[in-house]
Amino acid sequence: xxxxxxxxxxxxxxxxxxxxxxxxxxxxxxxxxxxxxxxxxxxxxxxxxxxxxxxxxxxxxxxxxxxxxxxxxxxxxxxxxxxxxxxxxxxxxxxxxxxxxxxxxxxx
Amino acid sequence: xxxxxxxxxxxxxxxxxxxxxxxxxxxxxxxxxxxxxxxxxxxxxxxxxxxxxxxxxxxxxxxxxxxxxxxxxxxxxxxxxxxxxxxxxxxxxxxxxxxxxxxxxxxxxxxxxxxxxxxx
Numbered sequence: 599x600x601x602x603x604x605x606x607x608x609x610x611x612x613x614x615x616x617x618x619x620x621x622x623x624x625x626x627x628x629x630x631x632x633x634x635x636x637x638x639x640x641x642x643x644x645x646x647x648x649x650x651x652x653x654x655x656x657x658x659x660x661x662x663x664x665x666x667x668x669x670x671x672x673x674x675x676x677x678x679x680x681x682x683x684x685x686x687x688x689x690x691x692x693x694x695x696x697x698x699x700x701x702x703x704x705x706x
Numbered sequence: 707x708x709x710x711x712x713x714x715x716x717x718x719x720x721x722x723x724x725x726x727x728x729x730x731x732x733x734x735x736x737x738x739x740x741x742x743x744x745x746x747x748x749x750x751x752x753x754x755x756x757x758x759x760x761x762x763x764x765x766x767x768x769x770x771x772x773x774x775x776x777x778x779x780x781x782x783x784x785x786x787x788x789x790x791x792x793x794x795x796x797x798x799x800x801x802x803x804x805x806x807x808x809x810x811x812x813x814x815x816x817x818x819x820x821x822x823x824x825x826x
Contacts, residue, residue: 599768633813635751642801642820643743643751648813655815686751690811694767695741695753 600625602687602698610706617674619701621687626667631691634663634672637700638683646685647672679705708732708816710802715821720793726821728785728802735783739763739810742776742787744798745820754800755787759808769795792825799823 601624611617621632634647645654647663650670660675674681682705687698714726726742742754755776756765764776775788785802799822803814 631811635814637751642817643803643814644817645806645813645815648806648815654813684750688751688753688813690813693765695756695765695810697743697751697753700750 599694600627600689600692600696602689602696604685604687604698604701606701607699608702608704610704611677612706613677613679615677617672617677617681617703619672619685619703621665621670621672621698623668623670623689625692627670627689628691629666631689632665632670633688633690635686635688636681636683637686643686674703677703708804710804710816710818712800712802712818712821715800715823717824717826718792720825722792723788723790724792724823726787726789726800726802726823728818730783730785730802730804733804733816735778736780737808739805739808739812740778740785741803741805741810741814742785743801743803743814743817744796744823745801746795746798749798752798756805756810757785758810763810765810789823792823794825797823797825 605620629650632650635643637643741756799820801820802818804816806812
């Protein structure tokens with residue numbers, strides 16, 4: 599089973615700052631098969647990024663992502679208050695699909 | 707607008723079975739792969755199972771393989787998860803999710819609100 603390790607576990611930042619979240623895979627992941635999700639308390643997850651770098655419908659352009667093989671990054675250029683949430687990466691290249699353990703982005 | 711509604715959750719004793727359902731609307735169900743994802747209380751997301759548009763490709767997490775069975779009825783726009791030999795480790799909120807593509811590898815762009823399964 600492919601393991602995705604996200605870092606940091608918790609990231610404390612202020613609105614307006616830049617956030618950089620990491621997702622590292624135990625095996626190489628094809629870029630087409632890496633996605634990022636946002637989850638707020640009491641809500642269902644929301645797809646942010648698919649194909650490692652493509653924004654999903656309706657996602658603001660302050661969200662961007664990049665990476666390849668085993669190292670992927672989600673960047674939020676200028677944090678808005680509504681961005682404070684938990685973020686998960688997910689791979690679908692190797693069966694079974696797996697999620698990272700999540701990064702909690704909290705307001706400082 | 708695409709919409710998913712899960713049902714069938716509840717309180718069940720260890721060792722028993724339960725069947726979850728997911729009703730889809732607002733999109734052409736036949737065209738897309740579907741998934742079940744669960745989240746234990748206070749924990750992260752765990753992919754449980756997925757099924758391609760035509761049911762030809764099925765996938766399961768190691769933790770449920772042999773106990774859970776995914777299926778779909780395209781005529782009824784419905785997804786199912788048959789769960790057997792349940793244990794406390796299966797206690798979670800179970801989400802139904804739509805894939806962006808037909809094969810189940812393109813990211814999950816529509817999620818239901820979830821149905822809670824408690825094994826106790």
